[in-house]
Amino acid sequence: MSGKIFVISGPSGVGKTTLIRKTLENLDSIYYSISATTRPPGKGEVEGRDYYFISEEEFDRLVESDAFLEWENVYGNRYGTLKSEMEKAIMLGKDALLELDVKGALMVKSKIKDAVLIFIKPPSIEDLEKRRSERMRGEENIEARSSLAPVEIKQGERFFDFIIINDEVERAAGELEAILKGEKKKQ
Ligand code: 5GP
Numbered sequence: 001m002s003g004k005i006f007v008i009s010g011p012s013g014v015g016k017t018t019l020i021r022k023t024l025e026n027l028d029s030i031y032y033s034i035s036a037t038t039r040p041p042g043k044g045e046v047e048g049r050d051y052y053f054i055s056e057e058e059f060d061r062l063v064e065s066d067a068f069l070e071w072e073n074v075y076g077n078r079y080g081t082l083k084s085e086m087e088k089a090i091m092l093g094k095d096a097l098l099e100l101d102v103k104g105a106l107m108v109k110s111k112i113k114d115a116v117l118i119f120i121k122p123p124s125i126e127d128l129e130k131r132r133s134e135r136m137r138g139e140e141n142i143e144a145r146s147s148l149a150p151v152e153i154k155q156g157e158r159f160f161d162f163i164i165i166n167d168e169v170e171r172a173a174g175e176l177e178a179i180l181k182g183e184k185k186k187q
Pocket of ligand 1: 079
């Protein structure tokens with residue numbers, strides 16, 4: 001039997017990665033799917049842990065060989081979920097957790113009906129802007145990341161199965177853990 005697919009989305013700077021790391025520390029039953037991207041590695045990012053950092057040509061080749069479950073252009077770079085990552089999760093007997101943009105999440109849902117979509121929301125746009133100005137110096141395509149946030153939040157509220165407000169990371173991680181465990185029980 002194949003595992004469940006969880007997809008987490010949220011505007012850039014909302015703190016998704018920290019939240020996911022914290023939650024997965026306590027959950028051995030979930031495999032974090034590593035995406036391929038054409039964007040260059042950021043500070044502290046590790047090849048094969050955060051992403052597979054690949055060239056435009058390599059990305060083209062993967063698209064042509066139908067290696068992606070989905071891929072999107074996000075904030076000016078390409079990102080894609082590899083089918084091989086889903087196979088890895090199944091081989092390990094685990095559920096898969098994907099961190100995708102909203103379009104990618106909806107694409108996954110259209111292909112896999114029982115995928116569970118979880119949206120991470122900031123307490124307010126002002127809070128998001130504050131975090132961004134503190135944390136995101138030197139980030140790729142800051143303008144696009146910032147201007148898309150209200151649209152992403154609207155879509156998240158409309159189409160996602162769960163919404164978590166990331167007001168406080170410990171609390172939000174507890175909520176995420178409860179959702180992941182709760183959905184597992186339903187299988
Ligand atoms: P970042 O550059 O901040 O790591 O990621 C930018 C955006 O791309 C985030 O919203 C992230 O969730 C999304 N993303 C990362 N990997 C994938 C992927 O494989 N597919 C899609 N559609 N979005 C992704």
